[in-house]
Amino acid sequence: MGVYDQERRPLRARDLCLALDLPVLPKHVEGTRGKLKRLIGPGFLDESEPGLSAQPRP
Template identity: 40%
Template sequence: MVPSLMEALEAREAETRGRVDRLREQIAGLSEELSRLEEQLSRLRITRERVDEVLGDGPSPVAGTPVAVDGGGPADVASALLAAEAELDVTVMSPEYQAIIGRFATSGAAMRSKEVYAALEIGSEARHVEGMRSKLKRLVERGILAETAPGLFKVDGRRLGW
């Protein structure tokens, strides 16, 4: 009887160990998902703060709702940022791109990459200006900016139907 009791205990121990391992895997998966969602929530909060800064005390637009403002002003840019955030576009949400977009939001004018670079008080070395041009082209690809003439960029709302 003793050997069968030991076998039964070993079987229960193995079964319990298996359940513990499965629960640990579930906890690890849930922890990973929680971290991912907390990061997304943090980005949403940052974007909302940026939009509030750009729009001042005006009402915050709802994501996916086009804001009809002519001239590519702050409300247009805020809508584009909300759309980019909704699509989880990490590039557009980065601080460097935020500064570029903010410059266009406050200016509303068409600018060349060298002007944007100078406006951000970074400098005007040729290699940096070329890097800025690449960033502006990425924003054109995403429908936030438009290249109205070769090398001349301004806010574009085509991605939201403005």
């Protein structure tokens, strides 16, 4: 969640991999995308557009 505080914009899974210094390989991007989807479901993150996730605004 700290990456979202620093970036202050919606992020794609690829952007999050870059911010976390993960290799931008399909297996890492797809794994990150799956984790983001699991955080969107219960409301920890919002999906502003398909593929873009951001912290919910109060």
